[in-house]
Amino acid sequence: MSDNKQAIRIGIVGHGNLGRGVEAAIARNSDMQIAGIYTRRDPAQLKPITAGAAVHPMDALASHKNQIDVLILCGGSKDDLPRQSPELAARFSLVDSFDTHARIPEHFAAVDAAAQAGKTTALISAGWDPGVFSINRVMGEVLLPDGATYTFWGKGLSQGHSDAIRRVPGVAGGVQYTIPVPEAVDKVRSGVRPALTTREKHCRECFVVLAAGADAEAVRQTIVGMPHYFDEYDTTVHFISAEELAREHGAMPHGGFVIRSGNTSQANKQVIEYRLQLESNPEFTSSVLVAYARAVHRMQQAGQFGCKTVFDVAPGLLSPKSAAELRAELL
Amino acid sequence: MSDNKQAIRIGIVGHGNLGRGVEAAIARNSDMQIAGIYTRRDPAQLKPITAGAAVHPMDALASHKNQIDVLILCGGSKDDLPRQSPELAARFSLVDSFDTHARIPEHFAAVDAAAQAGKTTALISAGWDPGVFSINRVMGEVLLPDGATYTFWGKGLSQGHSDAIRRVPGVAGGVQYTIPVPEAVDKVRSGVRPALTTREKHCRECFVVLAAGADAEAVRQTIVGMPHYFDEYDTTVHFISAEELAREHGAMPHGGFVIRSGNTSQANKQVIEYRLQLESNPEFTSSVLVAYARAVHRMQQAGQFGCKTVFDVAPGLLSPKSAAELRAELL
Numbered sequence: 001m002s003d004n005k006q007a008i009r010i011g012i013v014g015h016g017n018l019g020r021g022v023e024a025a026i027a028r029n030s031d032m033q034i035a036g037i038y039t040r041r042d043p044a045q046l047k048p049i050t051a052g053a054a055v056h057p058m059d060a061l062a063s064h065k066n067q068i069d070v071l072i073l074c075g076g077s078k079d080d081l082p083r084q085s086p087e088l089a090a091r092f093s094l095v096d097s098f099d100t101h102a103r104i105p106e107h108f109a110a111v112d113a114a115a116q117a118g119k120t121t122a123l124i125s126a127g128w129d130p131g132v133f134s135i136n137r138v139m140g141e142v143l144l145p146d147g148a149t150y151t152f153w154g155k156g157l158s159q160g161h162s163d164a165i166r167r168v169p170g171v172a173g174g175v176q177y178t179i180p181v182p183e184a185v186d187k188v189r190s191g192v193r194p195a196l197t198t199r200e201k202h203c204r205e206c207f208v209v210l211a212a213g214a215d216a217e218a219v220r221q222t223i224v225g226m227p228h229y230f231d232e233y234d235t236t237v238h239f240i241s242a243e244e245l246a247r248e249h250g251a252m253p254h255g256g257f258v259i260r261s262g263n264t265s266q267a268n269k270q271v272i273e274y275r276l277q278l279e280s281n282p283e284f285t286s287s288v289l290v291a292y293a294r295a296v297h298r299m300q301q302a303g304q305f306g307c308k309t310v311f312d313v314a315p316g317l318l319s320p321k322s323a324a325e326l327r328a329e330l331l
Numbered sequence: 332m333s334d335n336k337q338a339i340r341i342g343i344v345g346h347g348n349l350g351r352g353v354e355a356a357i358a359r360n361s362d363m364q365i366a367g368i369y370t371r372r373d374p375a376q377l378k379p380i381t382a383g384a385a386v387h388p389m390d391a392l393a394s395h396k397n398q399i400d401v402l403i404l405c406g407g408s409k410d411d412l413p414r415q416s417p418e419l420a421a422r423f424s425l426v427d428s429f430d431t432h433a434r435i436p437e438h439f440a441a442v443d444a445a446a447q448a449g450k451t452t453a454l455i456s457a458g459w460d461p462g463v464f465s466i467n468r469v470m471g472e473v474l475l476p477d478g479a480t481y482t483f484w485g486k487g488l489s490q491g492h493s494d495a496i497r498r499v500p501g502v503a504g505g506v507q508y509t510i511p512v513p514e515a516v517d518k519v520r521s522g523v524r525p526a527l528t529t530r531e532k533h534c535r536e537c538f539v540v541l542a543a544g545a546d547a548e549a550v551r552q553t554i555v556g557m558p559h560y561f562d563e564y565d566t567t568v569h570f571i572s573a574e575e576l577a578r579e580h581g582a583m584p585h586g587g588f589v590i591r592s593g594n595t596s597q598a599n600k601q602v603i604e605y606r607l608q609l610e611s612n613p614e615f616t617s618s619v620l621v622a623y624a625r626a627v628h629r630m631q632q633a634g635q636f637g638c639k640t641v642f643d644v645a646p647g648l649l650s651p652k653s654a655a656e657l658r659a660e661l662l
Contacts, residue, residue, distance in 0.1 A: 024596045028477045105659050130662045132474070135646050137661045142622045142649040143463070143615075146359045191608070264614035265355045275604040277522070283595035284474075291473045309647075311657050315466050316642035318473040326642050328436050330468045331461045 008297050009035035009067060010290070011092070013058070013084065014074035015046055017252070018097065021286025022072050023050050029290055031320045035068045036060075065091060070293040070300075073097070074286075082107060089114040089122035089307070093300045095292045097127040097285055104130070112307035121300035123308040126292040127285040128276060129153070133258050135310050136274040140260025144270055147262020148193040152180035152201060156254025156281060164229045165206055168222050170214030173242060175249045177205045180256065188259045191269035197232075204235040207249055209242045254281035291318045339628050340366035340398060341621070342423070344389070344415065345405035346377055348583070349428065352617025353403050354381050360621055362651045366399045367391075396422055401624040401631075404428070405617075413438060420445040420453035420638070424631045426623045428458040428616055435461070443638035452631035454639040457623040458616040459607060460484070464589050466641050467605040471591025475601055478593020479524040483511035483532060487585025487612060495560045496537055499553050501545030504573060506580045508536045511587065519590045522600035528563075535566040538580055540573045585612035622649045 008031060012022050015037055026032045027050065036054045039046050043055040056064070061071075071094040075081055081098045088094055089111050098107050104125055115122040125131065133151060140149050154177065161176035184201050187194045206223060210216060216239055224235045240248075255276040263269055278284045292310070295317040299308065316323055321330075341363055343353050350368065357363045358381065367385045370377050374386040387395070392402075402425040406412055412429045419425055420442050429438050435456055446453040456462065464482060471480050485508065492507035515532050518525045537554060541547060547570055555566045571579075586607040594600055609615045623641070626648040630639065647654055652661075 021595065028595070101662065104662050105655070108658055125662055132470070134662045138646045138650055138657060139463070141661070142646075143618055189608075191610075264352065264359070264611060264618050268609075268611035268614050270610060270615050270618075271606075271608040273604075273606040273608075275602075275606070277520075277602040277604075278599075279522075279601060280595060280599035283599050284601050287474055287595050287601075309654075309658055309662055311647035311654065311662070312645050314643050314645045315469045315473075316640075319469055323640075323642065324436070326469060327439055327640055330472070331432065331435050331456055331465045331640055331642070 005031065007031055007033040008294060009033055009069045010293055011035050011061070011064070011068040011071045012037045012074060013061075013071055013088070014080070015039050015041075015048075015055075016074060017282035018074035018286050018289070020049060021280070021283040022074060022290060023048060023053070024283060025287040025290040026050070028287075029294075029320070032290065032294070036064060061088070061092075068092060069297050070094060072286075072289050072293055074289075082110075085122065085124060086110040086114045089120055090118040091120065093120045093122060093296050095123045095126050095289050095296055097131075097289060098125045099127060099130055101130065108307050108309070116306045119305045121296050121305055121308060123292050123296050123310070123313070125309055126289050128278075128281075128288060129256070131285075131288050131310055132276075133256070133274070136258040136260075136272075138311060140258065140262075140272055143272065144260050144262030144264065146264075147260055147270075150188045150196070150201075150259045150261070151256065152185055152188075152259070153256040154178040154180050154202065154254065156256070156278070157249075157252050161204065161206075161229055164226060165208060165223055168219060168226075170211050170219045170222075172209045172211040172214075173245050174206060174208035175245070176207075179203050179205060185257065185259075188261060189271060189273065191261050191271050193261055199233055202233060204230060204233045206235065206237045207240050207245060208237055209245050210239055251279065252281045254278050254284075294318060294320065336362065338362055338364040339625060340364055340400045341624055342366050342392070342395070342399040342402040343368045343405060344392075344402055344419070345411070346370050346372075346379075346386075347405060348613035349405035349617050349620070351380060352611070352614040353405060353621060354379060354384070355614060356618040356621040357381070359618075360625075360651070363621065363625070367395060392419070392423075399423060400628050401425060403620050403624055405620075413441075416453065416455060417441040417445045420451055421449040422451065424451045424453060424627050426454045426457050426620050426627055428462075428620060429456045430458060430461055432461065439638050439640070447637045450636045452627045452636055452639060454623050454627050454641070454644070456640055457620050459609075459612075459619060460587070462616075462619050462641055463607075464587070464605070467589040467591075467603075469642060471589065471593075471603055474603065475591050475593030475595065477595075478591055478601075481519045481527070481532075481590045481592070482587065483516055483519075483590070484587040485509040485511050485533065485585065487587070487609070488580075488583050492535065492537075492560055495557060496539060496554055499550055499557075501542050501550045501553075503540045503542040503545075504576050505537060505539035506576070507538075510534050510536060516588065516590075519592060520602060520604065522592050522602050524592055530564055533564060535561060535564045537566065537568045538571050538576060539568055540576050541570055582610065583612045585609050625649060625651065 073096040404427040591603045
């Protein structure tokens, strides 16, 4: 950060995996600082990883407006963000990671109304998908209009599918990994444009701890036949001990590919591939949120109010470097 | 294209490989049309690939201002663009592919002065490197500030190195391929951050046709020892016939990788990879130029005058789809 700039003051709303990841990301961005961490839990019970970071109850936010440049919302897309983002956008610029793809238009409309009225800038659906994967879906279409886009996820731990298997009677614990089918990835990368079924693109692997007395085969059948979650996939279920689950499956790796395959002429195929290999899904998502908080602050200062998405943000706005530095060093 | 929009009228300046690629790209973007092709050659000798495309002498441009929304400059970075881009930016919005990295700040300044004065929008250095690779270098730094960026080029035909070997006495023809060293790519992908020398990152492979009576070993020695071009690389020289050169080495494939490897915490490594596999380098570059012409037209209409680069363009501006369509379909 240049000496003549003030650090951007970030308020962190929520302190689960994402909130802790935001702390870690701010520690790696010298032009940012934590203004405060806001929680619905008892603030005294919360242990920030940043020395000296102040923890406040959620309702203190109302009186802290002048101490905060941008809020980063670290709650869930199901229960927290549909309510929090519009409510807080009325008075704060913010970034969220709303990831229910089908409900994005509705979430956008609610947040936009609040942000336009409050003259704030609120960027929704940042992260990697939605987020940087979405950018690569747009860029793929734009650079190769005569083509097809393929998104593959994994290998990675899926929170939603892990939750689903833990709800099965007879299951004491478990995790689920989503795995792209290597033959499908290879075919797409080769530049042909295959039509792929759900089953041909991904398979699912479950590691399950049985409850005492549960029937393994019955549990397996319930999992592999579960509508929407598993029935359209080839699913493998491994039964393991609680010790092995804790020892081998505590991390949250993820990643995937966005591949655009297209022709620029009848003769010439072109393939664009964007790939993430993440050892920690929440920490990477948090790092994306923090970068977009920088852009949001600049857009708010430039009078660009309302709801925004990653599609509205020029790459240079995300960097702490000046436009001249970027041109000289990275173009 | 929606019915109520007028097609963007593109003037193509120059008709080599890039100019023909721009024609092919416009044929794949239904919201664009060719206003005219401008050449320093005899217009009657030039054969457009687009039925009905008008070909004009370069000096007709002066009187065609009202028929053109954006010029796409298809000349070379050494002799054409340093003169043409500032001169034409005084009266036209335009896109160029200026790719002499070290001279970008100077080119930017000259074009910016002309475009600010003329109230035009002129985007320089579009293509893939500089261009979409540059975007991925910025995004890599921004998303993983504690990390290292690696750019690999190839496997691909290098025009500059092919020209260099063709200037060697005793060489009747030849091409040069730049090849990333697989061990280096694998090491970078694994998430360690190796320090790599020039020789460790890329090797060079030449296919050379000897002139009658030339000494093969002398030619080989001259090529592999050539300062800057070859002396810092492991270079292999194959001698082939003129027939084999024409038959096997007429295409212009290229591509490469931008890999960012970094940590979001002490425990967790993350790797981002952007990869291009191009069967035609000039056609892909042209496709990028055409997409950025759409953004330039919109920025000019919005009063965003002056010189721009890919760092100044939000992804959504590049797409013919509306912001609402992009959010609903691709976020």
